[in-house]
């Protein structure tokens with residue numbers, strides 16, 4: 427799309443005047459100011475809010491924060507992260523399901539930094555990065571900023587199951603025209619659908635990639651695990667991890683782990699990219715190139731949350747407290763998702779296959795029109811390419827239960843249902 431800039435260069439990007447989500451979110455906030463929170467649904471926020479609309483911050487984590495010494499946050503951290511953080515973040519990411527292989531962790535500014543670094547270092551300029559058709563829109567921005575773009579496979583088949591055939595087909599097609607392939611799978615509790623790959627889905631992914639890898643090209647499988655601790659039992663949702671060790675040498679799994687949601691430390695910008703390599707040489711190379719790339723993009727990552735994570739992991743009682751506190755909020759979130767999906771089934775509103783997490787999506791032939799119609803009723807949701815996204819993370823359970831009927835009615839009014 428041709429755009430005109432005064433002095434800035436377009437560099438192949440399409441840059442809107444206003445970020446769509448922030449625009450809707452601002453209108454939601456204005457409606458709340460005018461009519462009161464009870465009269466408005468703000469389902470646009472990508473952070474966990476309590477039933478009063480306040481950001482959930484784990485008290486146990488906040489206490490650690492308030493007991494820090496200035497050195498813990500004012501000083502630079504090493505480029506790849508503090509040594510203690512590199513160890514502890516692997517414990518946090520893998521839990522009781524440590525995959526076999528040569529692991530290395532590099533600190534990044536949130537999961538976003540991990541995604542950026544994975545794409546920058548494991549694909550070539552001009553390459554297409556593969557993800558599902560329903561996906562977190564910033565993947566496009568992250569890839570586009572460094573001269574790559576996103577290609578998609580169809581996430582679900584006609585039986586509403588993971589579409590392994592499409593995944594295989596598009597992977598093969600891309601590998602036939604590129605020297606390498608980066609794949610991003612956001613699971614469990616995918617944004618925007620709430621889908622979690624099952625263990626059977628994972629077996630299919632491993633089998634397909636093993637077959638595709640016979641071409642000898644480099645394949646990088648990025649597991650965007652931003653919501654892993656909000657899908658359900660932390661242990662159960664990590665059971666897929668050991669399967670990654672079955673992949674051949676030229677397929678490198680990288681976990682993009684984030685402290686944003688798990689520790690409610692969104693604004694501290696902390697995460698890590700963790701590789702599970704078949705050889706020590708591949709893990710060493712990962713560390714070397716990703717640290718180099720960090721230096722040239724954000725230099726080093728903020729130290730504060732790295733220290734917080736290590737304080738938590740050096741104190742088992744504190745770790746247990748953090749886990750318990752998170753479980754309480756996770757149960758609140760899961761109850762909202764269940765309320766929404768049950769009510770959707772009751773009124774016959776189709777939703778995209780949902781398991782858990784911050785978001786639920788409703789397919790729509792004209793998401794912008796649907797979102798505008800719902801705004802008339804003071805319901806603020808995010809229109810995507812293929813449907814609308816409801817953040818159950820920011821909507822209380824009673825409203826989650828009532829929403830499907832209102833969405834269904836709006837779709838009928840628009841002739842969409």
Ligand SMILES: Cc1ncc(COP(=O)(O)O)c(C=O)c1O
Nearest residue numbers: 536537538562612617652684686
């Ligand atoms: C799918 C997905 N991946 C990654 C992230 C990265 O978040 P952060 O950079 O805050 O860790 C988010 C945050 O909203 C997300 O929704």
